[in-house]
Amino acid sequence: MASIKQRPDGVWRARYVGPDGKEYAKHAKLKRDAQAWLDDATAAMQAGTWVDPRTSKMTVGEWLDTWEAGYAGNRPGTVKSAATHLKLIRAKFGTRQLRSIRSSDVKTWMAELAEKYARSYVYAIHRRLAQVFTDAVHDGVVARSPVSRRTSPPAASQRPYVATTAQVWALYDALPRAYRNMLLLGAFAGLRPGEIAALKRSDVDWAAPSIEVRAQHDGAELKTEASAGVVPIPGDLATMLKADAGESYIVPGVFGRGVTAWHLNDVWATTRATIEGLPEGFRIQDLRHYFASLLIAAGLDIKVVQTRMRHASPVITLRTYAHLWPDTDDTSRAAVASVLSARKSPPGADPEGSSLASAD
CATH class of the missing domain: 1.10.150.130 (Tyrosine recombinase, N-terminal domain)
Structure with missing residues (x-):
């Protein structure tokens, strides 16, 4: 609905109802100016480019x-x-x-x-x-x-650096004993730095070894809802964690009262610099990539890896780690060959492939 009318004082008033259902109006001394404003608004609505004139100049x-x-x-x-x-x-x-x-x-x-x-x-x-x-x-x-x-600028590489097993153990040996559990939790349970700092002894089931991830340090919420969960661990890992755990926290720090993620990163940066071959930007968070590589190398499927990594979606897991799953020519050949082989020798067939008829 649109119209132009002249008021008693001679000023022309143009009005229309916008796509939002609200009325907009403009006053002009000349009719042609009012009409031009109305025509522009009408054209914008028809083209789908109309915006609220009250906010069109917003910075x-x-x-x-x-x-x-x-x-x-x-x-x-x-x-x-x-x-x-x-x-x-x-x-x-x-x-x-x-x-x-x-x-x-x-x-x-x-x-x-x-x-x-x-x-x-x-x-x-x-x-x-x-x-x-x-x-x-x-x-x-x-x-x-x-x-x-x-x-858009080029997306970052989706192939993160995966530390070698030798580098992981070199980091473990180089860390002060009060911080070694940091590496174990990252590389063999896939915990994030904030989760590592918040993990308490009460979050670990020592009898049926597993870790329950509940929170991050300083009471911060977990990264996603999927981040909360139970991570099963082998008995040997539980034994190693227990040996260096504090009275309350799994990573006690030098004073035994727990640590912050910031402090963990500070200790990590100092230690990482001593390990040959590690990229300068290799983080505690990157230990999760090593954990994922272990799971994939063991033959676990995408759903299991997603669950253990506590990703919100398998899409995230595939986007980051798809290149780690084996996909060789020999593997695909073997898959096709097994089907062809079964077709050549179906149950009840003679060596020539014809069905065996029973004699009456």
């Missing part, structure tokens, strides 16, 4: 304020990560109008970031920017997002 910084307030209900770690990304986005685009950002602007910025940060981090910032603009489109603040696959 990136103003929208980020709104977006961040709505995002605050997520997990603390997730919110903290987003805040770091938003700080960079504000610095680059904060004062510009949201609708003024073009795909070329995004591509240029990604190239600038690639000179300062790791590929994985630049990719994460691009994903955050895409999330911010997608929500802006959904709220009707902008007509379309300038962020797409065309503006």
Whole structure:
């Protein structure tokens, strides 16, 4: 519904009802100006590019304020990560109008970031920017997002470094005894640093050896709902953990009162630097890759590996570790050959392959 009428004072009033069901109006001294405004709005609605005129001049910084307030209900770690990304986005685009950002602007910025940060981090910032603009489109603040696959930087490599068994034991021997359980929990149970720091003696079933993952350090929530669960462990591992465990925590630290994930990372960085062949950025978290490689090498299927890694979806497991599953030419040949062999000699067939008829 749209109309133009002249008021008693001679001013022309154009009005229409937007896609959101609300009425919008503009006053102009000349009828042609009012008509031009109405025509533009009508064309935008027909093309699907209409946005609320009250927010069309919103800056990136103003929208980020709104977006961040709505995002605050997520997990603390997730919110903290987003805040770091938003700080960079504000610095680059904060004062510009949201609708003024073009795909070329995004591509240029990604190239600038690639000179300062790791590929994985630049990719994460691009994903955050895409999330911010997608929500802006959904709220009707902008007509379309300038962020797409065309503006995306290269994704980080999905093939993480997997330490050798020799490197794992070298790390174990090099760590102070009060921190050795950190390596055992990461490499042979797949725990994350925050989970390692929070693990208590009461979380371990010593009789039927298993570890129940309940929380991260400082009471932080687990990464995902799938992160909570029971990890079965062999008796030998339970014995090693018990030997160096503190009165309350499995990784006691030098004072026996437990540690924080930050302190674990500090001790780890010092120790890692002494091990030959390990990448400079090799983290405690990367011990999980070694754990996954052990499970896959043992012949466990994708569902079991997903469960033991406590991934939310098998897609995550495959995306990270698909290359570790055996897929050789000989394996595929053997699979096909077994079916062909069965066809050549079906039950009840003679050597020539014809059915054996019984004599009457």
